[in-house]
Amino acid sequence: MSLSDNADPKGASSTPHAGPAAPAPQQGQARRRRALTWVFATLAVVVTVAAAGGLVWQISAVASPRTGTFTPPEAYPPADPAPVLAGSDAAAPLPDLESVLPDLLADSRLNGSLSASFADALTGEVLFQQEATTPLAPASSMKVVTAVAAFEHLGAEFRIPTTVVEGPTDDSVVLVAGGDPTLTVDGKGYYTDYAEGASLTDLADLVLEARGGTAPTTVYLDTSVFTDSVNATGVTMAELDTSTAPMAPIMVDGGRTDNTQKYSPHHADPAMVAAQEFADLLGATAVEAGTAEAGAAELAVVHSAPMSALADSFILTSDNLLADAVALQTALAVEGEMTWAAMSTVHLATLEGFSADPAGLVFHDGSGLSPDNRMTAKAFTQMLLGAAGSHASSVFESLPVAGYSGTLDDRFGTAEEGEGVVRAKTGTLTQPTGVISLTGTLTTANGRQVIFSLISNGHTTGESAVETAMDEITTAVSQCGC
Incomplete structure (x- = not known):
């Protein structure tokens, strides 16, 4: 039967004619529906087969372009992929690290002072420690302290505000800096990979x-919220142009002169540059320093990305400026002032709140750029153990994954078994040399989660040698069936 046999209702008639009698109207409609269903089903099969045939032909053509025949892979099915961030097993046995770590830590590449601490994430039991209470410069592992304090006191959803209020005259407004260095001109800039910055264009439009x-x-x-020096103790003025920026409570693209480069030179006065950018967007002709009047009416406000995204950004990329800005923001919320001293007070109190021993600890910044900071491996592990059961547990989601993300994406080349298993924050200071650290968590081959910290100061074997040694040590622990 052709599709047109009963396609037109007008073709149905009660007039007698040769051949079978015409169907009743309801029967005809049912028959037409069945016919159409059959045709569409047939077409679907044809299209599916054609698509599948085309896909097979494309694969075959690539595999054997001359004949078009399909060449199967050498091994099928393929091997199971290596595990990434495998879950921990509470029933897994505790590893006997006392039996393996002394030899591993005696590595000749680690010829300086080495502070090491390994603890069971579930029970908090210390599995191994060596000079664990010796205060050393932690380098960028300090950023873990900053993230923990921010998550604990501000929360993962906290956003930094930038506000505009009415000015002292009808033809003026006041741009009130709130501490956000991630503002952009139009929502696009250096920080968009991890934490999209608030747009000055949107603020001007509002x-x-x-x-x-x-x-x-x-x-x-109005920059009155920040009342301290542009550099932390131990951070040189030269580093303000390379490794970070002169601290200010408002910046565009982190004060960078080139927002596509992490280590771009920085503006000498990033706050005023941001204000000028805003004035240009607004159509204002003058920019001056000033202070908002108490009770001035708010005209508009924009907010940074949430703290969870900011922490991801400064931990994954080891961004010094953003880490310091977040540390100062936490100080403002807890101590009521955005100063380096207030930041130190908050960090020490946060560690004590997680039962970490504060003896010998010194905090001059939140980034770890200052070589005068002091931290211990034991304090790191105690802090992370406490954070695991608090609002600060989000910090574990921000840590780079060995061989996959952040500052560990190109590490563990000689210890590839640790890829996807070790998750940690790196730390390196080039001036002075001889400061390397690695702090985070790993899962053993048996499924036990371990929190660890390694800090090396004063070694003379070179950065890459010490980093490789730490990669191999943590990998060995992760593969340990001891």
């Missing part, structure tokens, strides 16, 4: 809307 479309003549910049 201000113009609030003012009925009238642009102010003057933008006053």
Whole structure:
């Protein structure tokens, strides 16, 4: 029967004719539905087979372009992929690290002072320690302290505000800096890979809307929230142009002159550069320093990415400026002032709150860039053990994964068994040399999760040699069936 046999309702008639009698209207409709269903099903099969045939032909053509025949892979089915971030097993046995770590830590590449601490994540039991209470410069492992404090006191959803309020005259507004260094001109910039910055363009549009479309003549910049030096103790002025920026409570693209480069040179006065960018977008002709009047009406506000994204950014990429900005933001929330001293107070109190021993600890910044910071491997593991059962547990999600992400994406080449199993924050100081650290967590071959910290100071074997030694040590522990 052809598709057109009963396609047209007008073809149905009660007039007698040669051949079978015409179907009743309801029977005809049912028959037409069955016919259409059969045709569409047939077409679907044809299309599916054709698509599948095309896919097979493409694979075959690549495998054997001359004949078009399919060449199966040498090994089928393929081997199971290596585990990545395998879950821990509470029933797994505790590893006997006392039997393996002394020899591993006697590696000649680790010829300086080495502070080491390994603890069971589930029970907190110390599995091994060596000079664990010796205060050493931690380098960028300090960023883990900053993230833990921020998550504990601010929360993962906290966002840094940047506000505009009415100015002292009708033709002025005040840009009130809130501590956000991740602002961008249009929502695109260096930070968008991990933490998209708030847009100055959006802020300007909101201000113009609030003012009925009238642009102010003057933008006053209020930076009174930050009342300290532009550099932390131990951080040189030269490093403010390379490894970080002069600290200020408002910046565009982290104060970088080139927002596509992590280590771009920085503006000498990033806050004023940000204010000028905002004034240009707003259509204002003058920018001056000033302070918002108490009770001034708010015209607009924009917010940074949430703290969870900011922590991901400064831990994964080891961004010094952003880590310091977050540390100062935490200080503002807890101590009421955005100063390096207040930051130190908050970090020490946070560690004590997690039962970490504060003896000998010194915090000058939140990034670890200052060589005058002091931390111990034991304090790191105690802090992470406490964080695991608190609001700060989000820090574990931010840690780089060996061989896969962040500053560990190109590590563990000589210890590939640790890839996807070790998750940790790296630390390196080039000035002075001889400062390397690795702090985080790993899962043993039996499924036991271990929290660890390794800090080396004063070694003379070179950065890459010490990093490789630490990669191999943590990998050996992760593969240990001891």
